[in-house]
Amino acid sequence: MGGLPDESLIIPYQTFVIALAKQMLVLINNIREYDSQINSIFTSMDDASIFTSLPGTGPCLAPRLLATLGEDKSRFSSAQEIQNYAGLSPVTERSGQKSWVHWRWQCSKFVRQSFIEWASKSVGQSYWAGIYYAQQKAKGNSHQSAVRALAYKWVRILFRCWKTGKAYDESKYLKALKEKGSPLLVVEKAC
Numbered sequence: 001m002g003g004l005p006d007e008s009l010i011i012p013y014q015t016f017v018i019a020l021a022k023q024m025l026v027l028i029n030n031i032r033e034y035d036s037q038i039n040s041i042f043t044s045m046d047d048a049s050i051f052t053s054l055p056g057t058g059p060c061l062a063p064r065l066l067a068t069l070g071e072d073k074s075r076f077s078s079a080q081e082i083q084n085y086a087g088l089s090p091v092t093e094r095s096g097q098k099s100w101v102h103w104r105w106q107c108s109k110f111v112r113q114s115f116i117e118w119a120s121k122s123v124g125q126s127y128w129a130g131i132y133y134a135q136q137k138a139k140g141n142s143h144q145s146a147v148r149a150l151a152y153k154w155v156r157i158l159f160r161c162w163k164t165g166k167a168y169d170e171s172k173y174l175k176a177l178k179e180k181g182s183p184l185l186v187v188e189k190a191c
Contacts, residue, residue: 038063046165047071053167054158055129056121064114069162079159087112088152103148116144119151126170128177128184129154135184 042048042063051062068086069076076082083089087107093100122129129150136146161168177185 035059042066045071047162049167050158050161050165053161053169054118054122054154055125055168055170056118056123058121061114061118061121065118065158068111068114069158073163076159079156082159083152083155085111086115086151086155088115088148088155115151115155116147119154120147122150122154123147128170128174131184 039059045066047066047069048062051057051066054062054065057065069082076085080089084104085107087104087109089104090101091104119129123133124130132153133146133150136149137143141149157168157173174185
């Protein structure tokens with residue numbers, strides 16, 4: 001008791017760890033190959049520049065979002081259809097005098113997660129998205145609720161860019177918000 005470790009235990013565990021490490025290296029190389037193929041296909045698509053222009057999409061989310069919408073512009077006729085498909089639109093149920101709102105349960109969870117991840121990443125990369133998120137948090141919304149609300153707004157912007165074939169331009173969007181007198185751009189004056 002309390003002596004040197006038993007080699008009959010150590011050697012099999014070392015062999016097992018080495019075998020796992022070799023399997024992980026094969027997996028890592030396969031993932032790199034997938035990533036390379038995805039990037040090659042994505043960059044060859046006509047709409048790739050639209051999705052790379054969106055703040056926060058990066059090399060992972062831009063292809064996921066393009067795959068969600070596809071290249072067939074007749075697939076979705078409104079932003080609301082995409083919001084419903086992605087499970088971002090709230091559902092209101094009524095029964096008698098009661099009414100409650102919840103998120104959609106019947107949707108592609110991967111698609112919803114893609115939009116939510118994108119919205120979350122856009123907070124630090126888009127001026128208006130950061131302000132909108134902060135406003136949602138100030139209203140008492142949780143992080144998840146604020147990000148879902150932001151994703152809901154982003155889908156309208158993405159839909160327009162996708163339908164027109166034009167890349168997102170933050171300065172043009174901020175100018176449009178200013179012209180409309182959006183509360184997103186109202187700066188409170190300090191005393």
